[in-house]
Amino acid sequence: MVCRITTIVFAVLYLLALVAFLTGTFGWFGQERDPLSGVFLLPLGLPWIFVADLVSEPAKPWFAAIAPALNLLALVLICRWARRLRQ
Template identity: 90%
Template sequence: MIVFAVLYLLALVAFLTGTFGWLGQERDPLSGVFLLPLGLPWILVADLFSDSAKPWFAAIAPVLNILALVFICRWARSLHQK
């Protein structure tokens, strides 16, 4: 779970750096490509959002996976303690 969270943070920094041109980087429309595999399967419902909201949804979709992992780990831990 920690590895997934670190990968998400690195992909988010790459997305924000490429989107806003931080640190002297040129703006890159493909800067969010690393967020896509981390946000699956939620990325598949991105078509429900407007075109301007899609990049931001892609940026927060991995958070849904992190939350799912937290809940699964807590559930598994509670089963193990019984």
């Protein structure tokens, strides 16, 4: 139960941060373009963000947008593994 709630909360936070990033990057909904719109993705993408130095400069914002998905995938896999152990 705790694992499922944690995964859902993380997914919602990731979705909100991703929408903020895309809105600021492309100026959706009449917003001005903001280069710092992806700042909310950084803490959600740790520790993968530290690998961003290996990615080319134009790909860094997109890597920052995808990095939290790796953590979400890890949470889902850990929850499935824990559920199998309990059965």
